[in-house]
Amino acid sequence: MVWRFKSSSRHFPVIISFVRYRKIQLNKDLAFPLILGIILTTFLVRFFALGNYPKSLYGDEVSIGYEAYSILKTGRDTFGNFLPFSFRSYEDFKLPSYIYATSISEFLFGRNAFAVRFPSALFGTLTIITFITLLLLLTRNKLLSFLGGLFLATSAWHTHFSRAAFESNMSLFFILAGTFLILHGLNKNSRVLFLGLFFYILSLYTYHSPRIFIPFFLLFLFVMYKRKFLSFWQKYKKATLVVGIMYIIALLPYFQYAFSPGGLIRARSESFMRDVKITSSTPFYESIYKAGNRLLENYFSYFSLEFLFFHGDYNGRHSVREIGMLYLWQMPFLLYGIYKGIKEKREEDLLFISWLLIAPVAGALASPNPHALRGLNMVLPLLYFISRGFVVFLNRYRSLHFSLFCTFLFVYFFYQYLHIYYIHYPKRSGPDWSDGYRETADYIRTHENDYSKVVITANFSKAYMYLFFYGNFDPNQVQKYKNPNESFDKYLFVRNSYTNTSDEKILYVAREIETPLGKHLETIRNSGNDIVFEIWEI
Numbered sequence: 001m002v003w004r005f006k007s008s009s010r011h012f013p014v015i016i017s018f019v020r021y022r023k024i025q026l027n028k029d030l031a032f033p034l035i036l037g038i039i040l041t042t043f044l045v046r047f048f049a050l051g052n053y054p055k056s057l058y059g060d061e062v063s064i065g066y067e068a069y070s071i072l073k074t075g076r077d078t079f080g081n082f083l084p085f086s087f088r089s090y091e092d093f094k095l096p097s098y099i100y101a102t103s104i105s106e107f108l109f110g111r112n113a114f115a116v117r118f119p120s121a122l123f124g125t126l127t128i129i130t131f132i133t134l135l136l137l138l139t140r141n142k143l144l145s146f147l148g149g150l151f152l153a154t155s156a157w158h159t160h161f162s163r164a165a166f167e168s169n170m171s172l173f174f175i176l177a178g179t180f181l182i183l184h185g186l187n188k189n190s191r192v193l194f195l196g197l198f199f200y201i202l203s204l205y206t207y208h209s210p211r212i213f214i215p216f217f218l219l220f221l222f223v224m225y226k227r228k229f230l231s232f233w234q235k236y237k238k239a240t241l242v243v244g245i246m247y248i249i250a251l252l253p254y255f256q257y258a259f260s261p262g263g264l265i266r267a268r269s270e271s272f273m274r275d276v277k278i279t280s281s282t283p284f285y286e287s288i289y290k291a292g293n294r295l296l297e298n299y300f301s302y303f304s305l306e307f308l309f310f311h312g313d314y315n316g317r318h319s320v321r322e323i324g325m326l327y328l329w330q331m332p333f334l335l336y337g338i339y340k341g342i343k344e345k346r347e348e349d350l351l352f353i354s355w356l357l358i359a360p361v362a363g364a365l366a367s368p369n370p371h372a373l374r375g376l377n378m379v380l381p382l383l384y385f386i387s388r389g390f391v392v393f394l395n396r397y398r399s400l401h402f403s404l405f406c407t408f409l410f411v412y413f414f415y416q417y418l419h420i421y422y423i424h425y426p427k428r429s430g431p432d433w434s435d436g437y438r439e440t441a442d443y444i445r446t447h448e449n450d451y452s453k454v455v456i457t458a459n460f461s462k463a464y465m466y467l468f469f470y471g472n473f474d475p476n477q478v479q480k481y482k483n484p485n486e487s488f489d490k491y492l493f494v495r496n497s498y499t500n501t502s503d504e505k506i507l508y509v510a511r512e513i514e515t516p517l518g519k520h521l522e523t524i525r526n527s528g529n530d531i532v533f534e535i536w537e538i
Contacts, residue, residue, distance in 0.1 A: 138183070
């Protein structure tokens with residue numbers, strides 16, 4: 001890598017060398033190759049063996065995949081609703097953006113794991129490009145901007161959620177792109193600002209956390225750029241009124257969803273208040289104290305060293321758990337970057353400080369905590385401050401030894417993450433990713449014609465959606481089933497052990513501990529060699 005060092009007398013191109021000159025700048029000739037290298041790294045890290053790592057689609061991914069397929073083939077979801085703004089799915093009422101994007105990828109790639117995860121990987125890649133662009137707009141510092149892009153491209157936190165069908169990852173791109181377009185519109189007094197607000201609306205239709213983040217962050221932007229907003233208003237009064245009315249209309253289905261029984265049920269089921277022990281006899285002031293104390297604990301858990309640098313999220317789908325959400329070597333640069341940001345209070349520092357402070361609020365209002373998926377929005381300000389601190393260190397310690405040491409740390413920790421992700425993680429994360437469920441569904445599909453009925457225990461969670469996704473079920477027929485989670489066609493789902501009291505030959509999918517009367521056919525194991533299901537003929 002070639003850098004150009006600026007002194008009072010001349011310029012020197014130097015290869016990985018930090019000598020005693022005043023300020024490090026990127027050689028202009030290297031800007032394009034560097035950004036191309038970052039994009040290539042991003043693409044490889046997010047798309048390599050995307051359909052196989054993680055090995056299996058977990059329940060929500062399968063639901064997204066089949067709902068998208070149903071939309072693609074019929075224009076309706078699995079319950080027969082035409083182009084809905086929310087998908088009933090497992091009664092968790094999913095937001096629509098990711099599902100409609102998956103319809104497009106399934107049109108291109110077919111109904112498979114790669115197609116289901118493709119939108120997340122694609123928008124994850126676009127996030128890196130947009131992040132570099134935003135940093136260039138705010139800081140006009142190419143070195144800081146490219147380092148921010150490189151750190152995001154190799155981030156364990158962002159990479160992890162870019163390799164599975166997580167709506168939060170797409171939502172993060174919409175928030176980032178919206179922020180860039182709003183700031184660009186304010187700086188240039190351009191109507192591109194309206195497009196930025198449209199991206200914010202898209203984020204609301206993608207994931208739940210933005211409903212908390214967007215209003216607070218927009219309020220901060222208005223306070224910080226009040227004069228520019230007023231100048232924009234004076235120039236585009238009529239356009240602002242027209243677009244504002246259009247956007248209010250566009251948000252009506254969202255508000256209808258948010259305050260619908262389905263939307264409220266989800267909000268209540270995820271609320272942090274379920275962890276607060278309050279009874280009807282608890283005094284009001286004590287209830288407020290307990291709720292406030294729990295909320296603060298949840299909020300500050302997102303800034304704990306345990307979460308950020310050592311073990312990450314304990315949910316096996318959200319983290320590899322052997323390292324934190326950030327790399328340990330980034331800790332001193334993060335702390336120093338935040339220190340410099342608070343001390344110098346540049347425009348970009350204030351923006352990312354507010355972003356960082358607002359980002360965990362949505363997660364804190366829910367449970368459990370810390371929750372890496374709900375807190376994904378934190379990754380951008382954190383990596384900005386890491387990059388900021390890193391650039392200050394580079395300018396202060398300009399030596400070959402320091403540059404080689406930093407390069408070694410970067411490569412070592414990134415390699416460690418990739419090794420854990422591709423070697424260790426698949427062997428112990430099988431239960432988190434429903435490993436073995438597809439194999440079970442494949443076995444059932446292969447042998448179902450030999451039996452008059454297929455009975456599946458409730459331990460095979462959401463089995464009907466796996467059968468729909470991996471089977472040959474016509475969405476038009478699926479839409480006729482009123483309660484497919486209970487039974488459909490020849491399939492019956494039972495909560496407890498099942499005993500065959502008829503003369504029918506039944507294929508029975510059971511738990512490991514069950515030993516029904518009949519013939520044992522198959523044992524399904526996951527990548528960690530754990531028994532997932534036993535299959536019997538009864």
